[in-house]
Amino acid sequence: MKVVSNIKCSKAQKLMSAYIDSMAEPEESFCLESHLATCEPCRRQLQSYISLRSIMARIEPMRPHEDLALDTRVRLSHARSGSWFDRIESLLINVLKPVAFPAVSAIVLTVLSFSVLFGQVAFNPRLQSLDTPILIMEEPVRITNQTLLSAPATSGELIEPLSVQANVDVEGRVYGIKIISGRETPAVTRWINNLLYPAQFAPATRLGKPVNSTTILAFVNVRS
Amino acid sequence: MRRELAYYDLERGVATLLDGQDAAFVRRLQANEDAAYDELVRTYNASIYHVAYRMLGNSAEASDAVQDIFLKVFRNIASFRGDASLKTWVFRIGISEILNRLRWWKRRHRMSTVSMDDDHGGNGSGICIRDSSPSPQQALESKEQEMAIQQALGRLSGDHRSIVVLRDIEGFSYTEISDVLGISVGTVKSRLARARADMKKSLIRYLSIQRV
Numbered sequence: 462m463k464v465v466s467n468i469k470c471s472k473a474q475k476l477m478s479a480y481i482d483s484m485a486e487p488e489e490s491f492c493l494e495s496h497l498a499t500c501e502p503c504r505r506q507l508q509s510y511i512s513l514r515s516i517m518a519r520i521e522p523m524r525p526h527e528d529l530a531l532d533t534r535v536r537l538s539h540a541r542s543g544s545w546f547d548r549i550e551s552l553l554i555n556v557l558k559p560v561a562f563p564a565v566s567a568i569v570l571t572v573l574s575f576s577v578l579f580g581q582v583a584f585n586p587r588l589q590s591l592d593t594p595i596l597i598m599e600e601p602v603r604i605t606n607q608t609l610l611s612a613p614a615t616s617g618e619l620i621e622p623l624s625v626q627a628n629v630d631v632e633g634r635v636y637g638i639k640i641i642s643g644r645e646t647p648a649v650t651r652w653i654n655n656l657l658y659p660a661q662f663a664p665a666t667r668l669g670k671p672v673n674s675t676t677i678l679a680f681v682n683v684r685s
Numbered sequence: 686m687r688r689e690l691a692y693y694d695l696e697r698g699v700a701t702l703l704d705g706q707d708a709a710f711v712r713r714l715q716a717n718e719d720a721a722y723d724e725l726v727r728t729y730n731a732s733i734y735h736v737a738y739r740m741l742g743n744s745a746e747a748s749d750a751v752q753d754i755f756l757k758v759f760r761n762i763a764s765f766r767g768d769a770s771l772k773t774w775v776f777r778i779g780i781s782e783i784l785n786r787l788r789w790w791k792r793r794h795r796m797s798t799v800s801m802d803d804d805h806g807g808n809g810s811g812i813c814i815r816d817s818s819p820s821p822q823q824a825l826e827s828k829e830q831e832m833a834i835q836q837a838l839g840r841l842s843g844d845h846r847s848i849v850v851l852r853d854i855e856g857f858s859y860t861e862i863s864d865v866l867g868i869s870v871g872t873v874k875s876r877l878a879r880a881r882a883d884m885k886k887s888l889i890r891y892l893s894i895q896r897v
Binding site: 475476477478479482484509510512513514516518519520522523524525526528531533534536537538540541557 | 717719722723726727731732735738739744747748749751752755756759760786815830832834849852854856859874877878881882884885889890891892
């Protein structure tokens, strides 16, 4: 490696870039200038750096497309005019739009399907006749008073079989009686009232909770 | 003489050095004033486009970058603290956006190409060396030289390319480059030296015919 002055050519060439911009430190400039005074190859290198800077500086500034400034102002204007609420709204629209159509379609199809199905069931007597009540977790009224099973009656009170509808409250007490079949006479009515109103029943339950209910009781005259 | 006035940032309660005109202008931008944004675009549109074009080598890409850069300036102007000049801050955003685009293209292995037919933004002028009365032969040589410069820039890394463009084409000072790129002046010197050495190798043919 050739050594001239107190720096080598490689070091001198590293300093040239800053030197041509007058950004080298004073001592670096001094060393470089001393080196250049005696080194012809490095002088040519310096010339080429200056040439490079010269042709780069002579590049004509690129003019943008004449619509670019206008387009930029329009985009800026749109961005600036959008309030906070508008931005959230547009964000929601952008997020929801892709799912809105499928979701609405699914809802409409579901409603239509159930409408058709419901229509077929609701207006088809054959299907309706197959319906049975669903009694899940329900218990009917039960008789706890054994005297009701063999209530004494005179021949004038209970001549023919009698069906009675009794309303039983949550405490197992009868609060309404209606004779639904059999001969209804004052004597029969008095007899059934005296028999049922004081009676105690186990109330009906739904999901384990006592509820008001209606029960049907049948009486027949049994001669002993 | 540079006028430097204390710009008192009310939100942060700190006084920072910012050119008086810049400070007033920044307040207008932060107040979302229409005229201020028009002035911002008018002031920086051409220079940012030039930098973007030189770094990206494609007019359409450079135009997209310019629009995105101004949108980022708008979105971030509220956080501008005035610890650099507005020009430096705008170019910092610009170079960052351009480097991001370069990295994006690099990840997709895009080859940097320069077309002799590129009309460079539709103005039909192409790249040209300043010349008061070019003959057809000189114009052709100038265009060829410009193409060589653009190709040489394309061979540099993004960091080196940005330094060469800012210094040798846009004429930024070392301090301004340091502020824009967020690196020390010493790093600017060393990177510029390496970038120029690479450019010199690529353009040696054209440098030999220069009369200095």
